[in-house]
Amino acid sequence: MYDVAIIGCGVVGAAAAQYLARRRLRLCVLEAENDVADGTTKANSAILHAGYDPAPGTLMARLNVRGAALARELCAVLDVPRKETGSLVLAFAPEEVPHVEELYRRGLANGVEGLRILSGEEVAALEPNLAPVQAALLAPSAAIVNPWEYALALAENAVENGAELQLNCPVTGAQPLDGGGWRLHTARGEVDARFVVNAAGVAAQRVHEMAAPANFRTVPCRGEYYLLDKSAGGTVQHVIFQCPSKEGKGVLVAPTVHGNLIVGPNAEDADSTANTAQGLAQVAEKARRSVPGLDLSASIRNFAGVRANTDRGDFVIQWAAPGFLDLAGMQSPGLTAAPAVAEYAAGLLEEAGLVLAEKPAETLAVPRKKIRFRELSRSEQAALIARQPAYGRVICRCETITEGEILAACREPIPPCSIDGVKRRAGAGMGRCQGGFCSPRVLEILSRELGRSPLDIPQDKAGSFILTGRTKQAPAKGGEAQ
Amino acid sequence: MSCAVNSGMYDVIVIGGGPAGLAAALAAREAGAQRVLILERDGELGGILNQCIHNGFGLHYFKEELTGPEYAGRFIARLAGTGIEVRLNTMVLDITRDRQVCAVSRQYGCQMLQSRAIVLAMGCRERTRGAIGIPGTRPAGIFTAGTAQRYVNMEGYMVGRRVLILGSGDIGLIMARRMTLEGAKVLACIEVMPYSGGLNRNIVQCLQDFDIPLYLSHTIVDIRGERRVEKAVVARVDEHRRPIPGTEIGFDCDTILLSVGLIPENELTRTAGIPLDGRTKGAYVYENMETRAPGIFACGNVVHVHDLVDYVTAESQRAGAAAARFAAGARAEGPALTVENGAGVSYTVPQAIRPAAAGKGVDIFFRVRAVYSGDLRIVAESGGAPLAAFRREHLAPGEMEHITLPKALLDKAAGSITMRIEEVHS
Numbered sequence: 030m031y032d033v034a035i036i037g038c039g040v041v042g043a044a045a046a047q048y049l050a051r052r053r054l055r056l057c058v059l060e061a062e063n064d065v066a067d068g069t070t071k072a073n074s075a076i077l078h079a080g081y082d083p084a085p086g087t088l089m090a091r092l093n094v095r096g097a098a099l100a101r102e103l104c105a106v107l108d109v110p111r112k113e114t115g116s117l118v119l120a121f122a123p124e125e126v127p128h129v130e131e132l133y134r135r136g137l138a139n140g141v142e143g144l145r146i147l148s149g150e151e152v153a154a155l156e157p158n159l160a161p162v163q164a165a166l167l168a169p170s171a172a173i174v175n176p177w178e179y180a181l182a183l184a185e186n187a188v189e190n191g192a193e194l195q196l197n198c199p200v201t202g203a204q205p206l207d208g209g210g211w212r213l214h215t216a217r218g219e220v221d222a223r224f225v226v227n228a229a230g231v232a233a234q235r236v237h238e239m240a241a242p243a244n245f246r247t248v249p250c251r252g253e254y255y256l257l258d259k260s261a262g263g264t265v266q267h268v269i270f271q272c273p274s275k276e277g278k279g280v281l282v283a284p285t286v287h288g289n290l291i292v293g294p295n296a297e298d299a300d301s302t303a304n305t306a307q308g309l310a311q312v313a314e315k316a317r318r319s320v321p322g323l324d325l326s327a328s329i330r331n332f333a334g335v336r337a338n339t340d341r342g343d344f345v346i347q348w349a350a351p352g353f354l355d356l357a358g359m360q361s362p363g364l365t366a367a368p369a370v371a372e373y374a375a376g377l378l379e380e381a382g383l384v385l386a387e388k389p390a391e392t393l394a395v396p397r398k399k400i401r402f403r404e405l406s407r408s409e410q411a412a413l414i415a416r417q418p419a420y421g422r423v424i425c426r427c428e429t430i431t432e433g434e435i436l437a438a439c440r441e442p443i444p445p446c447s448i449d450g451v452k453r454r455a456g457a458g459m460g461r462c463q464g465g466f467c468s469p470r471v472l473e474i475l476s477r478e479l480g481r482s483p484l485d486i487p488q489d490k491a492g493s494f495i496l497t498g499r500t501k502q503a504p505a506k507g508g509e510a511q
Numbered sequence: 512m513s514c515a516v517n518s519g520m521y522d523v524i525v526i527g528g529g530p531a532g533l534a535a536a537l538a539a540r541e542a543g544a545q546r547v548l549i550l551e552r553d554g555e556l557g558g559i560l561n562q563c564i565h566n567g568f569g570l571h572y573f574k575e576e577l578t579g580p581e582y583a584g585r586f587i588a589r590l591a592g593t594g595i596e597v598r599l600n601t602m603v604l605d606i607t608r609d610r611q612v613c614a615v616s617r618q619y620g621c622q623m624l625q626s627r628a629i630v631l632a633m634g635c636r637e638r639t640r641g642a643i644g645i646p647g648t649r650p651a652g653i654f655t656a657g658t659a660q661r662y663v664n665m666e667g668y669m670v671g672r673r674v675l676i677l678g679s680g681d682i683g684l685i686m687a688r689r690m691t692l693e694g695a696k697v698l699a700c701i702e703v704m705p706y707s708g709g710l711n712r713n714i715v716q717c718l719q720d721f722d723i724p725l726y727l728s729h730t731i732v733d734i735r736g737e738r739r740v741e742k743a744v745v746a747r748v749d750e751h752r753r754p755i756p757g758t759e760i761g762f763d764c765d766t767i768l769l770s771v772g773l774i775p776e777n778e779l780t781r782t783a784g785i786p787l788d789g790r791t792k793g794a795y796v797y798e799n800m801e802t803r804a805p806g807i808f809a810c811g812n813v814v815h816v817h818d819l820v821d822y823v824t825a826e827s828q829r830a831g832a833a834a835a836r837f838a839a840g841a842r843a844e845g846p847a848l849t850v851e852n853g854a855g856v857s858y859t860v861p862q863a864i865r866p867a868a869a870g871k872g873v874d875i876f877f878r879v880r881a882v883y884s885g886d887l888r889i890v891a892e893s894g895g896a897p898l899a900a901f902r903r904e905h906l907a908p909g910e911m912e913h914i915t916l917p918k919a920l921l922d923k924a925a926g927s928i929t930m931r932i933e934e935v936h937s
Contacts, residue, residue, distance in 0.1 A: 256641070260781075303648040306732065306754075330641035332649065407613065411621035418617040423552065423602035427778075463639045465655045469662060483668060488651035492738035495651050496668040497765070500693050 031055045031193075032383060034213060034222035036200050036236055039070040040180040041359050042228035044371035046187035046194075047103075051393060052375075053386045056192045057222070058184070059215055061199035061232075063491045064450050065443060066180035068230045070364070071453065072302060072334025073252070074281055075176050075291060076268055077101075078362040079116060079168035081136030081144060088344045088373075090139045093362040096369035097170060100179075103368055106396050107182035109175060110286035116171035116268035117152065119162045119319060125272040129166045136168065143169040158264050160321050171268050175286045176364055177453045181443065182397065183368075188442040189394030195220075196446075197491060200229075203239040203353070211240070211352060224378055225353045231300065231337045233345075233357035240353040245345050250336040250360070251301060252294025253308040255316075258461050261327040262288040269319050280315040282323070287428075287459060292316045292323070294334070302333045329461045336360045346373060354378065400437060401456075403429040424474070425467040427460020435471065439478040446479065448472060449489040468495075521546045522838035523831070524612050524626040526603050526779065529558020530820050531811025531827040532632035533586040538831030539630070540593045544838050548596045548624070550603055550614050556590075557583030558634055559657065560820065562664045565685055567712070571821035582820060598622075606783045608804045627838035630830050631780060631794070631802070631809040635816055637682075638772040645677075647734030650741075656682040656770040660689070669693055671766025675743050676700040677731050679707040679714070681818060681909075683770020688717035690768075697723050698762050701745050703730040703752055706882045708772075708909045710818055730754060731767070740765050773816045780809070790858040791815040798864045798873045799843050800830035808834045815860050815876070818911055822876070826860075843868035848924050853890075853931025855879050857908070864921060864928070872917040879906045879932055886935040889914055893924035906932060 033049055035042045038060035046058045062068070077100050083089035104111035120129045129146060136144045145167045147155070152165045188194050195217055202214040203225065210223040229236040234247040257264075262284055271279025283291050295311045309331060317323050338360045339345055345358035354377060356370055363370075379385050402410060402420055413433070414421035420433030438445055438454035445451045448458065451471050458464030458471065472495065476483045487493040522544035525532045528551030536549050555561065560568070563579025570576060573585070590597070601616035612624040637655035652671060654662075659670045660682065674690050676683045679702040687697045700718055705728045707714055718725050726745065732754045733744040747758035775793040785804045788795050793814035794802040800810050810830035811823040833843065845867030850859045859877040875891075889901040891914065898920045906912060916928070 255644075301648075303733075303735075304644075304646045306646045309644055309646065325644075326642075328641055328644060329639065331644055331646075407621060407623075410615065414615060414617070414620045418620075421615045421617040421620055422600060423615065426552065426602065429602075429604065461639075462636045463641055465637050465639060465658045468658060469666060473666075483666070487738075490738055493651035494739055495670070496662065497671055498669045500663055500667050500669055502667070 030210065031057045031220065031222040033224045033226060033378070034059060034211070034220050035226040035228055036213070037228040037230055037232070038065040038180075038184055038194065039068050039228065039230050040066065040176060040183070040364055040367045041230070041356050041370055042226070043180045043183035043187065044367040045226055045228060045356065045374055046192045047183040048368070048371040048375050050187040050190035050192040051388055053388055054383075056187070057220060058187065058192055058194045059198045059200055059213065059220065060194065060196050063197050063446050063487070064453070065184045065194070066177040066453065067490065069334055069337060069359070070180045071177040072332050073176060073364060074283065074294065074361070075173055075285060076116070076281070076283065076364070077111065077172040077174050078365045079136065079171040080139050080141045080362070080365075081132045081166065081168055083135070083139065083362065085135055085138035088346060089362060089366065092344065092366035092369040092373060094140050095372070096362070096366035097172070099368035099372070100174065100365060101172070103183070104174060104179065107186060108396065108398050109179045109182045111172050111174045112286055113170065113172045114267050114284060115167060115169040116270060117147070117156065118166040118270045118272060119152070119159065120164045120272055121160065121162055121318065123163055125274070126164050128272045129164055132166050141168060141170065156265055156267060156269070158320050158322060159269065160319060173268065173283060173286050174364070181453065185397060185442045186394060190388070194443060200236060200239070205350070205352070209352060223352060224381070224383055226356060226374060227349065227354065228356045230359065231335050233337060233355060237349045237355050237357065240350040245357065246340040248298060248338045248340060249300035250338045251297045251299040251308070251333050252336060253304050253312055253333040254291060254293030254331065255309070255312065255325060255328045256330040256332065257290040257292065257325070258327040258329050259288045261290045261324055264290050264320060264323065271315070271319060280312050282316050282319050287456070289329070300335060302335055304331045304333050308333070329463060337363070344370065346370065346377070352381070397441070400434060402431045402434055424470050425457035425460060427462050427466070428456050430455050430457040430467070432474065435474050436478065439475070445475065447487045447489050447493070448475070448495070451475060518622070518624055521548050521624060521626040523547045523628045523630060523834045524624060525549045525630040525632055525831070526606070526612070527551065527558065527632035527634055527813070528553070528556040528597065528599075529632065529634050529811065530560055530583060530586070530823050531634065531813070532558070532630070533583065534824045534827035535630040535632055535810055535831030535834065536595050537586065537589055537593065538828040539835040540595055542832040542835035544835035546596070548598065548626075550601045550612070551597065551599050552602045554600055556587050556597065556599070562657070562660050563685070564664050565689070568820050571819065572824050603779060606779050608783055608785070608807070610806055627806065628834035629807045630834050631807065631813050632811050632827065633776045633779065633813045635773040635775045635812040637769070638774055640769060643771055645731050645734060648736055650734070650736040650739050652736070652740035652765050653734070653767045653769065656680070656686045656768045659768050660686055663689060663693060669695065671695060673698060673764040674766045674768060675731070675762050675764045676768045676770060678702060678770035678772070679709050679725060680770035680772065681709040681713050683768060684709045684713040684717040686768055686770070687723050688721060691721050691723070697721070698764055699724045699726055699745075701726045701729045701731060703728070703748055706907060706909070710909060732759065734767065740767055743767055773812065775813045775816065777813060780813070783807070788858070788862055790852070791860060795862045796860060797843065797847065798861050798869050799833035800826065800861070801833060801837070801843060806837050815858065818909065822911065848921065849927040850875060851927050851929040853929040855881065855883070855932030856930045859930055866918065866921040869918055869921055872915050873921065874913050874915050875930065876911055876913040877930055878908055878911055880908065882907045883932060883934060888933040888935060890931050890933050891916060891928055892931070893928050894926065898923060898928065
């Protein structure tokens, strides 16, 4: 019997696991896919919002501001790329200025620090590539982050502190146990736990319904994006938002922690991560309102993510049934709020009788420290290669990712099982050739490290097979390339 | 431990050991360069030729038909005894305009190398799905044609069973045949332009001979399948390349190969601050393949994408020999003529010519903007007056053209030379 079973290992489940794993508990995390952070967490705007947007008094408002503060600490401790760029909300027309002023007041009420309303001239001086504006709200505490690396780091820290992670483990049903607690039916057998935490993202309503009739409705909302080459990464220095208008919520243009430029999202009710011609055209058109000279020919990838919106308009943090806690409706600012959601959820579990005794500090895992070859000085690179020659073999030429980094990723507490898993951990394939050059090499390394045939290495999720068989004259021995 | 200058002074460092780098290094050595070094990121020399196991290479240069590995092999064999140094599995991280090269490898560690001249021969990379924004899901089974070629020809793995090819560039056409020979069903080749981007001989030998239909003025408008490709929807496009609703055709396929263009790989060039031409996506070069950074030369697909390796070889030999002369202290100087693109011409290489350094004359390579046939003239003019006209019956964007301007004509030009295409109507 586990004390807590967390369903879902996106950023919310990972944050909850990281928080609870530092307490004396038996904890498991059940993830349906073959890797963590494989849903909404890997396909969003990658922003740690300052917290002026949610209406004061909502859970969103409270957990956003608290989450942003916790994220700052966690990213520093867990060595997650995060950059405090600040954000601007632009008012192009005089009639948009009141909205900016309203956001300013909300921000003050929510406890956001450092907010200022800038004049058009001040904005132009800060961001010369923007269209002329009347005014803008500057939020200096807004930050950009690598969302999947953040979730991975949280999940890894949880695993190192004793959480048991089960991948490829979708939960198919739940029944209450006599005497309290729940029995979860999963693809990998039954799991009993005193408390269940539903962090299933877009699937949270379905998981809720395993325990109780639905009292909220999920309205999946697709957002489409462009990711631009690093040559366009310096187009803006801040996260650039627009005011919502009668055409809907605006799209953002922002740098990423990798040095690229992200552009998007639109908003459309759809439970699909497919891109559409109309959606991309809409994003392009809206983004050019902010950055008229935006060069979308520098695009290296399009993607889409699905927000776990609900009919509630706020996070849905509630007891679905005794012992069965929903962390649902984690739409924006869910990524920012995640660690605060975890903290809040832990409080609810404690009220319900879970004992949260901290483990002694000396027994906790020492947080990870990643080697990022391209960020080292030349002399550090030289010393590293002399110690570990695998760092002298560059596998991903676009991002300068070495074999050493890929091998290190393969030896992390949650090793990758797919090409995209390596991409999320080491960054190989993130660049302008999108893995065209490095994929065969990554596949070879992964096959060797996992001891599996190249035919069994997926691109991403289970079933996303890359190779379909041997060629007619391929060497007879399995797996060896000549 | 640091990255100190540790190997003395090289005469010529060649970055890239594909066909361009091999030809440049050999020519530099023959032209008198003493210390020549090739830096190659892969485990063997030959570059992309190693995975081009089809024949058709060398018809111009060797007057015989070779496979890619055979063509590369002839140059690799010539290295023996020349004293040209080679470092394999070595990635160049950056170069400077004063010709310092920083490279890393397992074997040699972090290397800071100094050279009198540098030849850039990094080749090109393939355009990807992200660059052209194909809508739909993002399942496995979408490969650039060159990546698929590597899996099939080098690693011995098949990448699919029912294949659709987007783009009629040469690699896509070659892979249509290759996948068919390996037992896959190639359903069609889809080309957004009203003409093919590949060589005519490849259309015949790789598509027509295998009854693979070519859909001109069509493109993929949707990709379906969550984990692996299950379907592609293709539609006809109008003259602005916009899909025409109602013309959709569905193809049940598990694989899509992209052959939608090649981009010269100029990250090193760009970070060194060497000016690039937006049309070729390669460095601006003079008649001797010198970039606008003195002593740094460029050749092959890193300058402009070629369709025949024979021309890469010839161009790279000129670059290598010029680099050797630079290393020996000779300077190509004198006022430069710019070469401008007139009607119908999309780019030229070189982009500038110094007549004083041009020897007997200069070959100008170029591509045209559209398919032309009939009684055609390639006109080179200066100051509004024609210098020369060259007759052709057929010109196509997929086939690189060139003309030779003798020194005597260059001396007549002033300021610039404009290249244009003229259709003669009788």
